Amino acid sequence: MxxxxxxxxxxxxxxxxxxxxxxxxxxxxxxxxxxxxxxxxxxxxxxxxxxxxxxxxxxxxxxxxxxxxxxxxxxxxxxxxxxxxxxxxxxxxxxxxxxxxxxxxxxxxxxxxxxxxxxxxxxxxxxxxxxxxxxxxxxxxxxxxxxxxxxxxxRLLPGVLGNEDSPILDSFSSGLLEHPQYTRPANFRGMTVPDVLTSGNHKNIDEWREKESILRTLQRRPDLLENYPLTDKHKQWINDWKKEHKENK
Missing domain, CATH: 3.40.1280.10 (SPOUT methyltransferase, trefoil knot domain)
Structure with missing residues (x-):
């Protein structure tokens, strides 16, 4: 370019x-x-x-x-x-x-x-x-x-970033905000990384990230969800979060 x-x-x-x-x-x-x-x-x-x-x-x-x-x-x-x-x-x-x-x-x-x-x-x-x-x-x-x-x-041009998946996973690229990220140590001053991320079960990890991305977008940029193709699973996560949030309010 x-x-x-x-x-x-x-x-x-x-x-x-x-x-x-x-x-x-x-x-x-x-x-x-x-x-x-x-x-x-x-x-x-x-x-x-x-x-x-x-x-x-x-x-x-x-x-x-x-x-x-x-x-x-x-x-x-x-x-x-x-x-x-x-x-x-x-x-x-x-x-x-x-x-x-x-x-x-x-x-x-x-x-x-x-x-x-x-x-x-x-x-x-x-x-x-x-x-x-x-x-x-x-x-x-x-x-x-x-x-x-x-x-x-x-940063979106091929070969610019070290990891070609990085721009795909960015906030807004998928229409959602990015899920939370963690790195070592797993326990820092008593604050621990979610167990699923250290489990080695990639299917569960992917689902956790998808869920966290949906919920983070709901909390911080709900306007982005207005045109996002939510699945039944996504809607259930949102309903569960709203119910829990309402109870703890």
């Missing part, structure tokens, strides 16, 4: 792309990162990338010309693939695991990170293919949002 990032502060990505899983993905040649300062594409001697909004108002608006020219250049350098051009924006659809899984199927992603008050609307209308938000709040720029999206996508 090729990932291009348009930013006025490319230095922000040095530590992120040079560390942990994102660094390993690049070392394995699974992904290639390219961070571009789109100020370099400004067509004036002062390299101006923003201007006052027509009609008046607070703040400055990013001009279309530097963004258009930067995306044109990056697209021409990868003529064999049609990139998804992603604008980090509070107005975009909220990032979910499903969105990340969809983007992980692409060969070329271009992220546009804006600053100031906003973007010239022609950027949205004629350059961007996707607008993504990482939550209902406003940041000083799109860089942090781009990092979140890129991290969530790259």
């Amino acid at each position: 090729k990932i291009d990032v348009l930013s006025l502060f490319p230095e922000m990505f040095t530590g992120v792309f040079g560390s942990s899983i994102l660094k390993k993905a690049a070392e394995k040649n699974v992904v290639e990162y390219n961070v571009v300062n789109f100020r370099d594409y400004a067509d004036n001697k002062h390299q101006t990338v923003d201007d006052y909004p027509y009609g008046g108002g607070a703040g400055m608006v990013l001009k279309p010309q530097p963004i258009f020219d930067a995306v044109d250049h990056l697209t021409k350098s990868n003529e064999h693939t049609k990139p998804r051009v992603i604008l980090l924006c509070p107005q975009g659809k909220v990032l979910t695991q499903k969105v990340s899984e969809e983007l992980a199927q692409e060969q070329h992603l271009i992220f546009i990170c804006g600053h100031y008050e906003g973007y010239d609307e022609r950027i949205r209308e004629h350059v961007v293919t996707d607008e993504i938000s990482i939550g209902d709040y406003v940041l000083t720029g799109g860089e942090l949002g781009a990092m979140v999206v890129i991290d969530s996508v790259v």
